[in-house]
Amino acid sequence: MIAVPTGSGYRRQLYRDDAVVLRVQKLGESDRIITLLTRRNGRLRAVARGVRRTNSRFGARLEPFGHIDLQLAGSPEGVGSALHSVSQVEAVALYGKTFLTDYPRYTAASAIAETAERLTPVEREPSLRLFQLTLGALKALAAGDHAGPLVLDAYLLRAMATAGWAPAISECAVCGTAGRHAAFSVPAGGAVCPDCRPPGAAHPSPATLGLMRALTDGDWQVADSSESPIRRECSGLVAAHLQWHMERALRSLPLVDRRESS
Numbered sequence: 001m002i003a004v005p006t007g008s009g010y011r012r013q014l015y016r017d018d019a020v021v022l023r024v025q026k027l028g029e030s031d032r033i034i035t036l037l038t039r040r041n042g043r044l045r046a047v048a049r050g051v052r053r054t055n056s057r058f059g060a061r062l063e064p065f066g067h068i069d070l071q072l073a074g075s076p077e078g079v080g081s082a083l084h085s086v087s088q089v090e091a092v093a094l095y096g097k098t099f100l101t102d103y104p105r106y107t108a109a110s111a112i113a114e115t116a117e118r119l120t121p122v123e124r125e126p127s128l129r130l131f132q133l134t135l136g137a138l139k140a141l142a143a144g145d146h147a148g149p150l151v152l153d154a155y156l157l158r159a160m161a162t163a164g165w166a167p168a169i170s171e172c173a174v175c176g177t178a179g180r181h182a183a184f185s186v187p188a189g190g191a192v193c194p195d196c197r198p199p200g201a202a203h204p205s206p207a208t209l210g211l212m213r214a215l216t217d218g219d220w221q222v223a224d225s226s227e228s229p230i231r232r233e234c235s236g237l238v239a240a241h242l243q244w245h246m247e248r249a250l251r252s253l254p255l256v257d258r259r260e261s262s
């Protein structure tokens, strides 16, 4: 559907959605551009006017990593480059507040938000699964039941699956033979059997691939009891796999503070 231009510009409509705030940028003296991952309208950027004034009603609700319910003005079909604007915001849960001063969780949240943005290169293309994963990961970070880096790696593995390139873990990435293969090759696509193992494949600890499997399946009992060197090796393989498939490396991933993961 294409909105019809009128004498006063493009037809604008009001619509509601709920969203995770991925990023906030300053715009001029008192406005902000908010990057949102919405439930029904995919990723979009919207202008929030006047939110940097001290008497702004909804400025505090538009901080990064919050789950918000909002009303937007603009064409839902997204004609042209006109930004939508935020006309109302209600807080559902402002997760960012709970880890604003907790560097490991804050950096993990930053990597989650950046990944969500990079996995949605086209604006206004709905991805309900990625929305749910992103919301769930931020909620888990705020709850603090699991170490931040584990929540991040579980998110990255599942987010990669929505993009169709999660690493193979329980079968050979090349020939598909089921089993717990010992070698891991990022260029080949994950775990590889002895017949398919390319030169330069890594040989991680079996516990590392076990942790990767647990994070993919949501087996937190196994994940929470994993040891620090295993977590670090798992994070390294997940990051290498992610960055192999993305054109540019994530800026926020090297900043993730993994010291708490002992």
Ligand SMILES: [Zn+2]
Pocket (backbone or CB within 6 Å): 172, 173, 174, 175, 176, 177, 192, 193, 194, 195, 196, 197
């Ligand atoms: Zn094979």
